[in-house]
Amino acid sequence: MSAAAEPILTVDRLSMRFGGLIAVDDVSFVAQRSDITALIGPNGAGKTTVFNCITGFYKPSAGLIRLQHPDGRAYLLERLLNFRVAKVARVARTFQNMRLFAGMTVLENLVVAQHNALMRASAFSFAGLFGLKSYRTAESAALDKAHYWLDRTGLLPRADDPAGSLAYGEQRRLEIARAMCTDPVLLCLDEPAAGLNARESAELNALLKFIRREHGISILLIEHDMSVVMEISDHIVVLDYGVKIADGTPEAIRNDPKVIAAYLGIEDDEVEKVEAEVGL
Amino acid sequence: MSNEAARSSRTLPLLPALKDATLSALVACGLFFFMIGLRTEQGSTGALEITTRFETFAMLVALVFAGSFLRTLVFGRGPIPLGRAIPPSLARQVASASRFAAPALLIFALLVPVLFYQNRYLLDLGILVLTYVMLGWGLNIVVGLAGLLDLGYVAFYAVGAYSYALLATHFHLSFWICLPLAGILAAFWGVLLGFPVLRLRGDYLAIVTLAFGEIIRLVLLNWQSFTGGPNGISSIPRPSFFGLPFADAEGSFSWTFGLEYSPTHRVVFLFYLILALALLTNWVTIRLRRLPIGRAWEAMREDEIACRSLGINTTTTKLTAFAIGAMFGGFAGSFFATRQGFISPESFTFGESALVLAIVVLGGMGSQLGVAVAALVMLGGFELFREFQLYRMLVFGFAMVLIMIWRPRGLVSTREPSLYLGERKT
Numbered sequence: 001m002s003a004a005a006e007p008i009l010t011v012d013r014l015s016m017r018f019g020g021l022i023a024v025d026d027v028s029f030v031a032q033r034s035d036i037t038a039l040i041g042p043n044g045a046g047k048t049t050v051f052n053c054i055t056g057f058y059k060p061s062a063g064l065i066r067l068q069h070p071d072g073r074a075y076l077l078e079r080l081l082n083f084r085v086a087k088v089a090r091v092a093r094t095f096q097n098m099r100l101f102a103g104m105t106v107l108e109n110l111v112v113a114q115h116n117a118l119m120r121a122s123a124f125s126f127a128g129l130f131g132l133k134s135y136r137t138a139e140s141a142a143l144d145k146a147h148y149w150l151d152r153t154g155l156l157p158r159a160d161d162p163a164g165s166l167a168y169g170e171q172r173r174l175e176i177a178r179a180m181c182t183d184p185v186l187l188c189l190d191e192p193a194a195g196l197n198a199r200e201s202a203e204l205n206a207l208l209k210f211i212r213r214e215h216g217i218s219i220l221l222i223e224h225d226m227s228v229v230m231e232i233s234d235h236i237v238v239l240d241y242g243v244k245i246a247d248g249t250p251e252a253i254r255n256d257p258k259v260i261a262a263y264l265g266i267e268d269d270e271v272e273k274v275e276a277e278v279g280l
Numbered sequence: 281m282s283n284e285a286a287r288s289s290r291t292l293p294l295l296p297a298l299k300d301a302t303l304s305a306l307v308a309c310g311l312f313f314f315m316i317g318l319r320t321e322q323g324s325t326g327a328l329e330i331t332t333r334f335e336t337f338a339m340l341v342a343l344v345f346a347g348s349f350l351r352t353l354v355f356g357r358g359p360i361p362l363g364r365a366i367p368p369s370l371a372r373q374v375a376s377a378s379r380f381a382a383p384a385l386l387i388f389a390l391l392v393p394v395l396f397y398q399n400r401y402l403l404d405l406g407i408l409v410l411t412y413v414m415l416g417w418g419l420n421i422v423v424g425l426a427g428l429l430d431l432g433y434v435a436f437y438a439v440g441a442y443s444y445a446l447l448a449t450h451f452h453l454s455f456w457i458c459l460p461l462a463g464i465l466a467a468f469w470g471v472l473l474g475f476p477v478l479r480l481r482g483d484y485l486a487i488v489t490l491a492f493g494e495i496i497r498l499v500l501l502n503w504q505s506f507t508g509g510p511n512g513i514s515s516i517p518r519p520s521f522f523g524l525p526f527a528d529a530e531g532s533f534s535w536t537f538g539l540e541y542s543p544t545h546r547v548v549f550l551f552y553l554i555l556a557l558a559l560l561t562n563w564v565t566i567r568l569r570r571l572p573i574g575r576a577w578e579a580m581r582e583d584e585i586a587c588r589s590l591g592i593n594t595t596t597t598k599l600t601a602f603a604i605g606a607m608f609g610g611f612a613g614s615f616f617a618t619r620q621g622f623i624s625p626e627s628f629t630f631g632e633s634a635l636v637l638a639i640v641v642l643g644g645m646g647s648q649l650g651v652a653v654a655a656l657v658m659l660g661g662f663e664l665f666r667e668f669q670l671y672r673m674l675v676f677g678f679a680m681v682l683i684m685i686w687r688p689r690g691l692v693s694t695r696e697p698s699l700y701l702g703e704r705k706t
Contacts, residue, residue: 055589056588057585057588057589082588083587083588083589083590083591083592083593083594084591085591086588086589086590086591087591087592087593090591092589092590093589095585095586095589099583099585099586099589100582100583100586101578101579101582101583101586102582102583103578103581103582103695104575104578104579104582104697105697107697107699107700107701108575108578108697108698108699111572111575111699112572112575112576112579112587112590112592113590114572115572115575115576115579115590115591115592116591116592118571118572119572119573122571122572122573129564129567129568129571143699143701146701147701150701156701159701160697160700160701178590179589179590182590182591
């Protein structure tokens with residue numbers, strides 16, 4: 001648990017409608033600083049929609065999303081659109097079906113992630129075009145950071161290979177490394193353990209714990225793999241049909257009857273009771 | 281795959297070969313009957329008359345039959361292993377030699393005016409090839425690096441040419457002042473095109489850029505009072521050697537350097553001028569590729585959404601790609617105007633855009649050397665077959681098909697990473 005209970009992300013009455021479909025209905029939750037917060041729920045519960053609202057890919061129909069930086073600055077994410085969420089508010093994300101720059105090398109993927117810092121250092125390409133010293137220093141710093149994250153994710157031997165040639169698990173780790181290279185305050189991971197085997201899942205857990213412990217970065221993740229969720233999360237939010245049905249520590253969530261019902265359905269003998277309630 | 285092909289060729293698959301050949305012949309029958317078998321001609325009374333050419337038709341169908349039969353017999357039904365037609369030892373030699381290809385080509389280009397000083401035709405051809413090399417390199421920024429399929433690149437070539445022509449004829453500005461101005465104006469039009477197409481990709485982008493190219497041409501054609509319409513702009517000032525004109529007079533280039541006047545001086549100067557402009561394009565592209573902006577272009581080509589998730593402003597990234605690509609097109613355009621001395625909208629048709637795009641695709645998108653070689657092959661090939669006017673397009677099309685089977689991703693398809701960690705690893 002975090003030392004001081006201080007919210008980093010406050011989602012307040014968030015709703016997202018696509019035409020007549022209400023994908024997210026009045027969802028509120030709080031993620032604490034340096035916590036790992038998990039967002040879980042059955043398929044189609046609206047988890048990724050919440051994610052897309054937080055990371056600026058969707059503009060929510062209603063609600064506030066407030067991000068508080070450690071230095072006290074606060075941003076209303078629903079007002080920042082598109083790339084500005086990543087650039088200004090420093091929220092990094094990964095994607096459910098990875099989006100790597102497959103034709104570029106692993107190292108290039110990590111350097112592209114440091115685009116904004118390098119762009120400033122190269123004076124919008126003019127200093128870089130003539131190879132000024134200030135740019136070369138910045139580039140070498142960028143390479144150092146890439147080197148650090150390659151080392152952390154065990155991708156150092158593959159640094160100069162095309163990202164598309166990596167194995168599936170390596171690609172997952174590369175996407176996290178790439179997100180970390182943007183220097184985020186909040187790291188949002190959309191199903192980071194999907195398609196990983198047990199050993200790779202354990203490695204992922206270790207990596208996420210390392211990121212939280214050493215860099216103090218708060219993590220918000222969507223995950224179906226309960227071995228990951230229950231082991232590393234400090235806080236779990238459960239969605240079902242676009243509505244928040246539970247919110248609490250892993251132990252509380254594990255025993256919550258609503259969550260069990262949402263995941264496993266209800267017992268046979270309860271069906272009659274429920275049918276009676278709805279008037280069948 | 282290779283075993284299968286080998287096995288089938290050992291047993292000589294006569295039956296499948298016959299079957300394939302019959303099918304191909306049937307298709308050829310359907311196609312050629314109306315296109316070649318029948319022919320309408322104006323008869324003596326002025327009415328159309330149908331004449332038949334069944335011998336030619338039968339010959340072509342027989343040719344298709346034989347070709348298809350032999351193909352299946354020799355290569356089997358799979359793809360033709362063109363790669364293995366070249367022995368690996370030779371392929372390795374070619375690969376190791378290709379490292380020297382770029383410096384060798386550059387030295388050759390520098391020596392062309394010395395070697396062929398007497399041959400005016402070859403010098404003119406060299407200037408033409410280099411113009412297309414420069415256009416290819418300019419378009420390569422937009423298509424090869426940023427992955428934005430632009431079918432209207434000739435528009436910027438036209439903007440550059442008309443900017444130079446109008447500025448030079450109305451305000452009597454020198455070439456060296458007009459050149460950057462033409463580049464800036466072309467870049468401005470590049471941004472103007474960029475704005476409406478920000479959300480488009482692939483086929484949709486291609487259609488809009490195609491339309492943009494046509495709009496520019498039609499405006500040039502119809503705005504009679506400004507551009508001269510179909511008559512174009514003539515007597516555009518010819519280039520001077522940094523103020524010294526190429527003429528047989530006092531104060532001219534040859535007079536100053538104590539040389540005997542020769543019209544070839546100007547051609548040689550133009551040759552080195554376009555070579556320098558092309559090399560500038562190349563240098564800037566190579567530098568930009570290793571800068572954050574160049575890497576952002578390539579990243580955008582790979583995945584635009586991922587770029588946004590990393591905080592990259594895809595709007596400005598796209599617009600800079602359009603602007604810089606257009607700027608080099610504008611430079612090439614103003615060179616074209618000063619070289620020709622006369623321009624009209626006829627020089628800026630869709631055919632030019634298609635040719636430049638073909639050079640980029642044939643050379644291998646993103647490869648500087650490939651684009652240069654492709655420009656040389658395409659324009660050199662055009663000239664080589666000028667004698668056989670009738671078969672020129674046939675040979676050209678056939679060669680394109682062969683190259684695309686042999687090298688589907690262009691002549692030079694390998695991508696050189698913009699930076700390495702290699703030396704740090706050791």
